[in-house]
Amino acid sequence: MSARILLCAGLLLCLGLQAQATPRTPSALVNGSDHLAQVARKGPVRLSYDVRALGASGVRVLVHRWPLQKADDPPVLEWCFQQPVGNPLVRFHSLPIGVYRVRAIALDAQGHEMGRPSYPVYVEYGGPRAWDGMVRDLDLRAEPPPLAGVGVSYVASEDLPRVELSPATSVLKPGQEVVLRARVYNLPPETRLSWHLDGPGDLKVLEEGQASYTAPDSSKNQITRIRCEVPGTAAQPGRATVLTTSAPLEP
Structure with a gap:
């Protein structure tokens, strides 16, 4: 019995070490923001990503409506880029106004995932009224407070405080x-x-x-x-x- 317990503990330890060894994909910035961005309806959306530190050959970017209804909800948009670094211009035009979650996953040369998903970047698509699209019969008497300083004006950098x-x-x-x-x-x-x-x-x-x-x-x-x-x-x-x-x- 003790040998079986030790074997199970060893397997769990190996799985834990393997999970820790799997690197997390750096976030794909949205209009320069790595946390929370605001995009006008049919406005430009510039993604910025760099997965060279992982030795990756490309990246898959997934967009989900937020909040998720189920953990396995399919993405509403998905792009695959075959370069390890890039600044592609993408479109949200087909989406209704609302709040979306953007995550990136590093890919190897064969297109297989090789890193954990990035930390999410949230996008208010449609400006400050993006949240209207999340609920039925939403009646805001006044515009929500603006996201001052977030979006294009916010250029994220690892070196900035x-x-x-x-x-x-x-x-x-x-x-x-x-x-x-x-x-x-x-x-x-x-x-x-x-x-x-x-x-x-x-x-x-x-x-x-x-x-x-x-x-x-x-x-x-x-x-x-x-x-x-x-x-x-x-x-x-x-x-x-x-x-x-x-x-x-x-x-």
Whole structure:
């Protein structure tokens, strides 16, 4: 019995080491953003990717409607590029306005996947009213707060100091809560953060690097923006968007 337990433990350890050894594909930037981008309807969408560090020969880019209805939902758009680095111009023209998730997967010379999917980049397609397409009978009395500084004006770089919020997008029922986590890049670990709320709901800082947002207890469909920045610096702030709705989500 003990030999069987040791064998199972060894297999699990090997599987864990294999998963850790599989590299994650770098994100495909959307109009220069590696986190959250906004694209006008029928506007230009420039992807930027570079998988040379993985020794890959190309990349597959998958676009899913967000939020997913099922874990195995098929992509609404898919592109394969046979170069290890590129800046292709793609189209979202066939899609309705809405929020989409973009992920990249590195490919070898035979077109086989060779890396874990990238961290997602979320796209508000259709401008600030992209969230309208996610629910039935959405009646926003005013335009949602704009995504200032996100999109073409945000050029992500591994060398630039920046903050990222996770999750970048959330859909909550009235009164529900989500915990946001901030990660800093190219900044000291003890960097002081400042949190800001633009829209309805309550934001409470739990500890350095974490904050809790509670959606308003209202039947209205509302958009809230959350920003986390480093005071007194030029670091790119982290941003998140929350949709509060009691309406059923569109499939």
